[in-house]
Amino acid sequence: MRLNGIDERLERQQYPATTSEIIAAHGNASVELAEGSERLGDILTRMGEETFERPDDVFAAIRSGVCARGVGRRFYSDRDPDALGEQGPEPVSF
Secondary structure (H helix, E strand, C coil), X not given: CECCCHHHHHHHCCCCEEHHHXXXXXXXXXXXXCCEEEEHHHHHXXXXXXXXXXXXXXXXXXXXXXXXXXXXXXXXXXXXXXXXXXXXXXXXXX
């Protein structure tokens, strides 16, 4: 995910700020996703109304709220251990 300068704009935003205030100021900005892009306003609307105390809170909401196109291959992890009772593939050394 690339914020395309949104991060710099959000750093300059006055805080605390509500979701509505951030959408009014920056909602049309685009976030570049793994497959396509999405408007910042659409992402934050999905998360509901809240008050952000600092830019990092907004960044966390953006990471949490991106649509499925933003996460790449869904439900995939090559880092998760096998579940109880499951036997996964044998490890391969490269």
